[in-house]
Structure formats: C-alpha cells, structure tokens
Amino acid sequence: MRAYDLADPYPWVTTDDDAMTAARLFAKRRLPALLVVDPEERPYAVVPGSQLLRAAVPDFALNEPVLADLLRDDHVELLAEKLHGLTVAQWIPRHGTVPAVVGRDTSAVRIAALMARTHTPLVAVVENDGERTRTVGAVTAARLMEYFLAQG
Incomplete structure (x- = not known):
C-alpha cells in the first residue's frame, strides 16, 4: 500500500494562523x-x-524534573497568556521539528521506518503537480499500525 492510500485528511494550520486557535484545534480534535x-x-x-x-x-521544571513536583497546577503560567497574540510560526520555532514528508507513492514500510527514525507520530503526504508541491493529507502512526495489523 502506498502513502496516498494510507493518508487521511488531516487538519493543518498555517504559519500565519493564530497560535491560540491552533492550540484549540489540537486539543479539541x-x-x-x-x-x-x-x-x-x-x-x-x-x-x-x-x-x-x-x-x-x-x-x-524541564531542566530539573524534581522541581516540577513542587509546582501546583495554578502556579504554571496560563498557556493562553503565553500564546496570546502569537502566530503559529512564533509559537513553535524552538519546539518545531522538520516535517517528515513523503510523496504519494511511498511504501508503508518506508513510512514506518521514517516515523521510527524521526520519532514522529505523523508524516505529511505531498504531491507535486509540476508547478507546486502541496500537502494532500497525512499518515498517522495509528493508521499505519492498523494497516500492518490487518496484514497478519
């Protein structure tokens, strides 16, 4: 099976979108x-x-996990305050990763290897129409696992 067949429509946000809107989409879905x-x-x-x-x-608290135990949830800065007024690109630069991307004809095994190597639960599937490359969907680790289990 190829990437295009495994790919599902997957919600995405753009670099210019509001960070709070993106965080809500992530949580709600x-x-x-x-x-x-x-x-x-x-x-x-x-x-x-x-x-x-x-x-x-x-x-x-990231650097000293023991200190995280000393914090109560109400001591942590409100995420909404941190994200207020930021774009997605401003929110994720230090946390973002280079996207794992495959073409529409990439095999399931190659996608699995890419996920394992890059520690990502999601691979974007792109196609090129000769003029531009665009995202057409994504393959999640859960979808790939479902496919592999059905093979046995």
Missing part, C-alpha cells in the same frame, strides 16, 4: 501532532503534542 504548512500548503513542521506542552511548563 485530540491530535497526535500539529501539522503546520506554509502559505503555499507545503509542510513547515510536524510538532508532536509532547512538544506543544513545553509552552505550559517553566524551563526550570
């Missing part, structure tokens, strides 16, 4: 990762949810 595209719909970043949560945790 319970996505494994945030797929960010540029204004031309080319993949810009795939940010796993674990990395999106970094904005809610003070740096000192």
Whole structure:
C-alpha cells in the first residue's frame, strides 16, 4: 500500500494562523501532532503534542524534573497568556521539528521506518503537480499500525 492510500485528511494550520486557535484545534480534535504548512500548503513542521506542552511548563521544571513536583497546577503560567497574540510560526520555532514528508507513492514500510527514525507520530503526504508541491493529507502512526495489523 502506498502513502496516498494510507493518508487521511488531516487538519493543518498555517504559519500565519493564530497560535491560540491552533492550540484549540489540537486539543479539541485530540491530535497526535500539529501539522503546520506554509502559505503555499507545503509542510513547515510536524510538532508532536509532547512538544506543544513545553509552552505550559517553566524551563526550570524541564531542566530539573524534581522541581516540577513542587509546582501546583495554578502556579504554571496560563498557556493562553503565553500564546496570546502569537502566530503559529512564533509559537513553535524552538519546539518545531522538520516535517517528515513523503510523496504519494511511498511504501508503508518506508513510512514506518521514517516515523521510527524521526520519532514522529505523523508524516505529511505531498504531491507535486509540476508547478507546486502541496500537502494532500497525512499518515498517522495509528493508521499505519492498523494497516500492518490487518496484514497478519
């Protein structure tokens, strides 16, 4: 099976979108990762949810996990305050990852290898019509696992 057959429509946000809107989309849809595209719909970043949560945790708690135990939830800065007025591109630069991208004819095994190698739960599928490259969907780790289990 090829990437195009495994790909599902996947919600994405652009680099220019409001960060708060993107965070709400991520939470409401319970996505494994945030797929960010540029204004031309080319993949810009795939940010796993674990990395999106970094904005809610003070740096000192990231560096010293024992200190995180001393914080109550109400001591953590409100995520909404941190994201207010930011674009997606401003929110994710230090947390973003280079997107894992495949063409529409990429095999399932190659996609799985890419996910395993890059530690990403999501791979963007792109197609090129000769003039431009655009995102057509995404393959999630869950969808790929479902496919592999059905093979046995």
